[in-house]
Amino acid sequence: MNDFLKHWGEAAYTTTGFFWMALWAFVLGYIISSMIQIFVTEKRMQKTMGENEGKSMLLGTFFGFISSSCSFSALAGTKSIFKKGASFVSSIAFLLASTNLVIELGIIISIFLGWQFVVGEYVGGILLILISWILIRLINPKKLIEKARKNLENEDDDGMDDSKDWKKQIKKEDNWARVAKKYKMEWQMVWKDVTVGFTIAGIVAVFVPDAFFQTLFINSGQGNTDFTFLEILEHIIVGPIAAFLTFIGSMGNIPLAALLFGKGVSFAGVMAFIFSDLVVFPVLRINAKYYGWKMSLFILFLLFTALVGTSLVLHYTFDLFSMLPDPSQVKIQDSDYFKIDYTFFLNMAFLAITGYLIYLGFFKKKDIESKMSEMAPKSPLLEKVLKYVAYICYVWLAGGIIVKFFVN
Numbered sequence: 001m002n003d004f005l006k007h008w009g010e011a012a013y014t015t016t017g018f019f020w021m022a023l024w025a026f027v028l029g030y031i032i033s034s035m036i037q038i039f040v041t042e043k044r045m046q047k048t049m050g051e052n053e054g055k056s057m058l059l060g061t062f063f064g065f066i067s068s069s070c071s072f073s074a075l076a077g078t079k080s081i082f083k084k085g086a087s088f089v090s091s092i093a094f095l096l097a098s099t100n101l102v103i104e105l106g107i108i109i110s111i112f113l114g115w116q117f118v119v120g121e122y123v124g125g126i127l128l129i130l131i132s133w134i135l136i137r138l139i140n141p142k143k144l145i146e147k148a149r150k151n152l153e154n155e156d157d158d159g160m161d162d163s164k165d166w167k168k169q170i171k172k173e174d175n176w177a178r179v180a181k182k183y184k185m186e187w188q189m190v191w192k193d194v195t196v197g198f199t200i201a202g203i204v205a206v207f208v209p210d211a212f213f214q215t216l217f218i219n220s221g222q223g224n225t226d227f228t229f230l231e232i233l234e235h236i237i238v239g240p241i242a243a244f245l246t247f248i249g250s251m252g253n254i255p256l257a258a259l260l261f262g263k264g265v266s267f268a269g270v271m272a273f274i275f276s277d278l279v280v281f282p283v284l285r286i287n288a289k290y291y292g293w294k295m296s297l298f299i300l301f302l303l304f305t306a307l308v309g310t311s312l313v314l315h316y317t318f319d320l321f322s323m324l325p326d327p328s329q330v331k332i333q334d335s336d337y338f339k340i341d342y343t344f345f346l347n348m349a350f351l352a353i354t355g356y357l358i359y360l361g362f363f364k365k366k367d368i369e370s371k372m373s374e375m376a377p378k379s380p381l382l383e384k385v386l387k388y389v390a391y392i393c394y395v396w397l398a399g400g401i402i403v404k405f406f407v408n
Contacts, residue, residue: 005403005407007206007207008396008399008400008403008404009400009401009403009404009405009407010206010400010404011202011203011205011206011207011400012202012396012397012398012399012400012401012403012404013202013337013400013401013404014201014202014205014206015198015199015201015202015203015397016202016337016397016401017337017338018112018198018201018202018255019198020337020338020343020347021111021112021337021343022108022111022112022198022254022255023347023350023351024343024346024347024349024350025104025107025108025110025111026104026108026194027350027351027353027354028104028107028350029102029103029104029105029107029108030104030183030186030187031179031183031350031353031357032103032104033102033103033104033186034179034180034182034183034185034186035179037182038169038175038178038179038182039169039170039175056086056087056089056090057087057089057090057093057129057133058093059090060081060086060089060090060091060092060093060094060097061093061094061096061097061101061126061129062097063081063094063097063098064093064094064095064096064097064098064099064101064102065097065098065101065102065103071099071277071278071283073098073189074094074095074098074099075095075283075286075287075290077094077098078091078092078094078095078098079152079290079291081094082148082149082152083149083152088136088141088145088148089132089133089136092129092132092133092136092299092302093129093132093133095278096125096128096129096132096278096303096306097125097129099277099278100121100122100124100125100128100275101121101122101125101126105121105254106118106121106122108254109121109254109257109274112254112255112257112258112330113254113257113258113261113270113325113330114325114329114330116267116318116323116324116325117257117261117270117271117274117325119323120267120271120314120318121271121274123314124271124275124310124311124314127306127309127310127313127314128275128303128306128307128310131305131306131309131310132302132303132306135302135305135306136302141295141298144294144295144298145295147291147292147294147295148290148291148292148295151290151291151292152290152291173360173365174365174368176360177360177361177364177365177368178361178368178369179357179361180357180358180360180361180362180365181361181362181368183354183357183361184361184362191390192383192386192387192389192390193386195390195393195394196386196389196390196393197253197254197255197256198255199393199396199397200256201255201256201258201259202255204256204259205259210263210264213260213263213264213265214263214264216238216242217234217235217238217260217264217265217266217269218231218234218235219231220235220263220264220265220266220269221263221264224264225266225324225326225327227266231266232266232268232269232312232315233308233312235265235266235268235269235272236268236269236272236307236308236311236312237272237308238269239260239265239269239270239271239272239273239276239311240272240273240275240276240279240280240304240307242256242260242273243273243276243277243279243280244276244279244280244281253273253274253277254274256273257270257273257274258330260273261325261327261330262327262330263327264327266315267314267315267318267324267325268311268312268314268315269311271310271311271314271315272307272308272311275307275310275311276307278303279300279303279304279307282382284296284297284300287299287300
């Protein structure tokens with residue numbers, strides 16, 4: 001019993017430390033994302049993306065890069081620009097960029113995993129887009145694309161006004177109030193995923209023995225970094241399966257990715273795990289609702305194939321240039337999370353900015369309206385379950401902190 005209480009306290013403390021490490025990065029990322037969503041509207045994106053395939057793919061990548069990192073928001077945005085006439089290639093580019101190339105994700109990865117994974121994330125995101133483009137050109141699924149467009153024909157258009165110049169909008173306090181409201185919406189979209197993901201990471205770090213990971217990922221652990229091709233391929237395939245079982249969004253998955261790497265999983269396997277947020281069942285179901293099951297399965301095949309190829313290319317390229325990161329550099333459990341350092345001062349600064357945005361958007365300018373971004377349809381049952389699981393996580397964390405500092 002004493003061992004359980006000790007582990008409970010350590011797990012809760014580890015999770016709380018993860019939150020503290022990442023807090024300023026979340027705030028910074030979501031403020032930037034909120035600003036872009038207010039000042040660069042979806043209709044402006046649609047107008048800018050032309051018919052030229054190369055140009056539209058580059059623009060799709062760019063607009064994905066400056067969008068929200070939420071997978072459900074990315075799915076809805078992709079559907080919207082595809083419906084408005086963007087090519088299938090540019091729509092896939094937007095989808096991949098908005099879940100892999102976004103600013104806030106890179107910041108979180110740098111905190112938990114280091115610069116090599118940040119480079120891998122951004123270079124890998126571009127590779128995912130290029131491989132997907134090559135596959136689409138080779139397969140040329142014209143009939144699937146035409147059928148997918150027909151599935152969207154009966155949907156109503158939005159009536160968003162896009163006539164205002166963003167340079168003028170950025171100078172108005174009312175629009176900054178809209179940024180504040182959008183910032184709140186960003187947190188509303190991810191709080192459950194982040195809570196559950198960080199809590200699971202803390203629990204797994206303390207309670208799950210290394211032998212489990214060594215069984216799941218062949219030849220991992222014990223300081224081994226020399227993997228055969230088949231072992232790396234197995235890690236790449238198992239990574240998405242692990243992501244499927246713990247589907248909690250790209251942001252919530254990063255502490256788990258750090259945990260896997262610290263336990264000895266190959267660089268390629270961890271990158272595959274990070275890239276896997278679009279090859280899980282909820283995403284498959286939503287795409288099927290938008291485009292039909294055949295197109296949804298084709299997108300799954302497309303993204304999974306691109307994921308495998310990208311992870312292999314990244315691993316062997318990094319190995320060639322002696323850039324593979326050292327698992328020993330990733331510290332999953334650190335007893336000094338809350339020391340007075342740059343993290344403390346950054347958190348204080350961004351909490352102060354959050355306080356100002358709350359004052360501006362919900363007190364001084366509380367009557368200003370901000371339209372909620374279109375979201376992909378979620379399962380009400382799944383969302384309800386996830387909400388209650390998040391509440392249970394908070395009870396677990398509070399109890400663990402009490403046990404660590406006042407009981408054990």
